[in-house]
Structures are given as C-alpha cells and as structure tokens.
Amino acid sequence: MDRRTFVADSLGSAAGVALGSSDAVGTAHVVEFREGLRSLYSLDDAYGGNAIRSLTVRHLRRIRRVINTGTYPDTIGRQLQLLAGDTAVHCAWLYYDADDQDTARRYYGEALTTATMLRNENLEVLVLAMLSMQASYEGRPRDGYDLARAARQRATALGSPLLLSLIASRESRALAVMRDSSGARKHLAEAMRMADRSDRGRPAPEWAAFHGHAELDYAQGLLYTETGHHKAAVPFLRAALTHQSRAYGRNQALYRLTLARGLVQAGEFDEGAAEALGSLGHLAEVESGRVTRRLHEVRALLGGVDAVSAREAVEGLTEYIQGKAERQ
Structure with a gap:
C-alpha cells in the first residue's frame, strides 16, 4: 500500500468521532478523540506534515463542534478544551513542517490562548518550546532563545529531565543561530546531561517522546555547521541518521539530506x-516543506561543484523534483 492510499484509509481511524448536538459527551468520546490525535502524530512522523494537515484540521473542527454543541459536565469540558489545545499545536506543527509559517503561528496562538485559559503548564510549555523552534528556523534567534527560557521557567516544576533536555537543546539552537558558539555548546552539554538522566524524575510528556540522542547528535552537527566547522559536523550528522528510528520517516529524509549538505560543505x-x-529512497513516501527546502539547498550546492558525481546527483535530484511537480 502506498503512502497516499494509507493516509486516505487512515482518515476514519484518525479523525475521531462525529457527534450531533443532542449527544451527551463522556469519557469514551474523549478517549476516542485522544486516540485519533495519536494516530495523526504517527502518520506525521512517518510521512511529514503536508499529507496530514487536512486530517488534523478536520479533527480539531470536530472537537470544537462537540465543545460548542455537546452536553457534558465541567470535568469533560476541561478535557475537551485541553484536547483542542493539543490538536491546535499539532496543526501548527504540521503547517510549520509544510513551511507555511503564518498559518502555523495562528494555530500556536490559539493553543497558547487555551493553555492560558486552562492554566495548564504542560500545554503552555509545549507551545513555548514549539514557538522557540519556529523562531530560530525563521531567523529570529533572540525570540527563539527568550521563548525557550520562558518554557524552561515553567517546565522546571514539572520535574522531567527529558523535557528539560529538549528545552535546553532549543536554547542551544537559538544561540547557535546567533553565532554564540560558547553559549550554544554549554546548553547542548546540559541537554545531553539531562537526556542521560531521563530514567530519573517524572516521565516526559507524550509529545516529547521523539527527543533523544539522535536529535542531540543532529543538534551538535547543526551547531558545527552554523560555526563553519563542516568537517566536524559530519560525524554527528552521520550518527544522528544512524540512530534515528525508522518510525520517523520524515526525520530520516531530513537528516540524510542534511548529512549530504554537510559532506558537500566539507569538500x-x-x-x-x-x-x-540515496535520500530519494526516503523522499518517495515523505511530503514535508522543510525537507523539500533542504533538497533544493543540496541541489544548489552540488550545482556549484565541478565533479562528475555532483553533476549526476544534480541530474537525479532535478528529475525527482520535476516528476514530483508533475504528480501533484
């Protein structure tokens, strides 16, 4: 079964339940909505944000419709509102991954409003950490650093070493983009220490489950890349790809292209x-704006290299890009 067929067939299981205005809403409905969101996370991990956005937006609309038309006690209402916030964050992430940053910001804003209304620190930390990542990606590293610091202030009381590791890596990324290599190294070292302590303290929230040594290797590689030490970056980028779980197909594609970029930059x-x-094998099942941008970066770099292998690679990447455009 190919990606498009699988995603289409997953609509029923991932989209949750539909309720009329006269239906009473209970715990079973909340559980089903939550399971739908988990399914959408799994689809995103495997295939990237472009293919999953419409499903997740529809899931959010269902939850909001139930909030506004259903009958339920306050305890169920709070769970539904929190689900709406979590789903809005996922919508934001998917638009971020698809490289539609304005729409991503709108959904992040909705999620942050929900977190404030519910006074839910877990959701607030999630939104702030994601906004930090987006800010650094968009070239606003000072905003990225300040947002990560705000996330840290709220996350400390939650007592999860892995969550604090993730936030420290976001701080490191922002400082790297600011060319503060000393500060970036310090925060990345802290992120590694906290990751090693992940079996202590409270477990990380479910959304942070992806964070681990593969992501930290990748962060180390990007740190060296930002400071122009491309040869030093390569072993870390290679380790990140090696250690990345096959469940994260989008990340495998991104990491392999980033390794290709690092190798070219290192000569x-x-x-x-x-x-x-070799990355084309990963790309066949992935639709991600960020991955596509990295693909174009690698093709442009190879286009400036006077070597037979580079010309052949440019030809292969161009053929893939053109073929994908024709299929869409």
Missing part, C-alpha cells in the same frame, strides 16, 4: 552526492 563531494541520491 567530500563524491560522498555528498551519493548521500543526496
């Missing part, structure tokens, strides 16, 4: 070209 043109062509 390892033949190997960089080989990794770029």
